[in-house]
Amino acid sequence: MTQENRVLIFDTTLRDGEQSPGATMSHAEKLEIAQMLDEMGVDIIEAGFPIASEGDFAAVSEIAKQTQNAQICGLARAQFPDIDRCWEAVKHARRPRIHTFIGTSPLHRAIPNLDKDQMAERIHATVTHARNLCDNVQWSPMDATRTEHDYLCRVVEIAIKAGATTINIPDTVGYTAPRESADLIRMLLERVPGADEVIFATHCHNDLGMATANALAAVEAGARQIECTINGLGERAGNTALEEVVMAMRVRHDIMPYDTGIDTTKIIGISRRVAAVSGFPVQYNKAIVGKNAFLHESGIHQDGVLKNVETFEIMRPADIGLNETNIAMGKHSGRAALRAKLRDLGYEVGDNQLKDIFVRFKALADRKKEVYDDDIVALMQDSAANTGDDHIQVKHLRVVCGSDGQSADLTLIVGGEERKVQATGDGPVDACFNAVKQIFPHQARLKLYQVHAVTEGTDAQATVSVRMEEDGRIVNGQAADTDTILASVKAYVGALNHLIMRRAQAGTDGRQISMYSH
Numbered sequence: 001m002t003q004e005n006r007v008l009i010f011d012t013t014l015r016d017g018e019q020s021p022g023a024t025m026s027h028a029e030k031l032e033i034a035q036m037l038d039e040m041g042v043d044i045i046e047a048g049f050p051i052a053s054e055g056d057f058a059a060v061s062e063i064a065k066q067t068q069n070a071q072i073c074g075l076a077r078a079q080f081p082d083i084d085r086c087w088e089a090v091k092h093a094r095r096p097r098i099h100t101f102i103g104t105s106p107l108h109r110a111i112p113n114l115d116k117d118q119m120a121e122r123i124h125a126t127v128t129h130a131r132n133l134c135d136n137v138q139w140s141p142m143d144a145t146r147t148e149h150d151y152l153c154r155v156v157e158i159a160i161k162a163g164a165t166t167i168n169i170p171d172t173v174g175y176t177a178p179r180e181s182a183d184l185i186r187m188l189l190e191r192v193p194g195a196d197e198v199i200f201a202t203h204c205h206n207d208l209g210m211a212t213a214n215a216l217a218a219v220e221a222g223a224r225q226i227e228c229t230i231n232g233l234g235e236r237a238g239n240t241a242l243e244e245v246v247m248a249m250r251v252r253h254d255i256m257p258y259d260t261g262i263d264t265t266k267i268i269g270i271s272r273r274v275a276a277v278s279g280f281p282v283q284y285n286k287a288i289v290g291k292n293a294f295l296h297e298s299g300i301h302q303d304g305v306l307k308n309v310e311t312f313e314i315m316r317p318a319d320i321g322l323n324e325t326n327i328a329m330g331k332h333s334g335r336a337a338l339r340a341k342l343r344d345l346g347y348e349v350g351d352n353q354l355k356d357i358f359v360r361f362k363a364l365a366d367r368k369k370e371v372y373d374d375d376i377v378a379l380m381q382d383s384a385a386n387t388g389d390d391h392i393q394v395k396h397l398r399v400v401c402g403s404d405g406q407s408a409d410l411t412l413i414v415g416g417e418e419r420k421v422q423a424t425g426d427g428p429v430d431a432c433f434n435a436v437k438q439i440f441p442h443q444a445r446l447k448l449y450q451v452h453a454v455t456e457g458t459d460a461q462a463t464v465s466v467r468m469e470e471d472g473r474i475v476n477g478q479a480a481d482t483d484t485i486l487a488s489v490k491a492y493v494g495a496l497n498h499l500i501m502r503r504a505q506a507g508t509d510g511r512q513i514s515m516y517s518h
């Protein structure tokens with residue numbers, strides 16, 4: 001590997017990813033994801049937007065303290081108080097970074113009502129200020145791909161002169177295309193004095209489905225940092241997916257001879273964990289990490305793969321941490337077998353977590369003849385989404401349904417206190433949700449209720465997803481159980497628990513902060 005071909009991986013799952021409506025993670029979840037990112041070899045972790053809320057600040061400072069290898073970056077608008085707050089949070093890191101930005105395109109310049117010269121002055125002042133605090137400063141012209149080229153060159157030059165060490169070129173609205181993405185980086189490298197002394201980064205959004213292609217094209221033109229998220233999580237259609245760019249450069253190293261420091265065998269584990277904690281499931285046919293990404297179901301494919309795996313497979317499941325697993329699981333399987341199975345499926349669990357999963361696994365194995373790999377994945381997601389520490393917990397449910405009407409007897413523990421009700425409704429799920437609402441009254445509107453069978457068969461587990469909205473706050477809940485109605489109640493309660501967490505952040509909530517510097 002030459003230094004010249006080394007591409008830095010800047011992960012923004014905890015900032016741009018978490019900014020996606022409904023993807024809020026708890027403090028503990030953010031710390032856990034940061035640790036996983038560090039272990040997989042991400043070079044820079046953008047841990048949050050410290051001025052956005054007390055919660056963001058606390059998460060960024062804690063991640064800065066705990067992280068062993070990666071640089072820890074915080075986001076700041078082009079304002080001194082933002083930059084100071086960001087520094088306060090990241091300064092504990094072994095290798096801190098301040099990332100400051102301002103929208104430079106005509107549309108974005110109009111919002112803070114700054115003309116070109118005033119904005120240029122602001123950029124000079126804020127980057128200088130950041131650089132006086134920290135020797136590792138990243139600057140981004142937001143909406144760079146819609147900024148006039150002459151002005152973009154001018155402001156990039158100002159940022160470099162003021163001491164920025166990384167210049168990030170965001171395609172904020174997912175508007176560019178591969179050739180244009182490459183041309184833009186090439187143009188900046190050619191025209192901006194001092195460009196060869198800094199790292200150029202690419203930050204793409206996926207509105208037109210081109211984020212991965214655009215990021216790789218930028219690298220071919222000279223960018224040496226890719227900004228991305230796990231599973232492509234992010235606002236609207238999301239960001240460049242880390243797993244896609246990393247695996248593309250690995251599998252097609254012949255035409256994209258670039259290296260990263262990523263341990264690709266950690267990809268599946270972190271993908272599942274991010275899906276579980278963000279409440280954003282991975283689509284089945286998603287590249288690299290989708291459930292079907294390595295599945296060969298048509299006869300012709302199966303035949304070819306059996307004869308020579310390379311016939312239809314360009315990478316091996318093991319490359320991303322999915323191991324062929326021969327351990328059949330059932331009610332006689334012990335803890336060691338469960339741990340081995342979890343490892344095969346990409347999960348590393350500590351002793352305490354294993355103890356908890358084992359209890360749930362035994363309960364499932366008692367109810368199901370065969371416990372498939374997908375059942376165990378669903379079990380892990382359920383246990384991640386519904387912990388014993390939640391404010392509201394489901395204690396007991398009994399549902400009556402059939403032609404004479406439907407009713408639910410429900411017992412919840414709310415803040416440690418047991419509450420029971422009976423409710424009716426149009427169908428068993430409606431009766432249960434009415435019961436929850438009687439115990440815990442709220443104004444949130446149900447936006448999504450979705451049921452998936454995890455495997456085949458009438459004893460299959462159901463995974464239920466619930467999304468709710470209250471005052472612009474969107475929250476998700478997810479649960480799995482062989483009893484679809486119980487899974488529905490647990491998912492609904494899970495969403496309420498997220499809502500409670502979000503209400504506690506209200507006032508200083510990151511979602512409400514404007515991205516504009518005034």
Ligand code: KIV
Nearest residue numbers: 101140142143170172
């Ligand atoms: O998409 C974007 O422009 C951003 C910036 C804050 C870098 O996320």
Ligand code: ZN
Nearest residue numbers: 016170172203
């Ligand atoms: Zn972005």
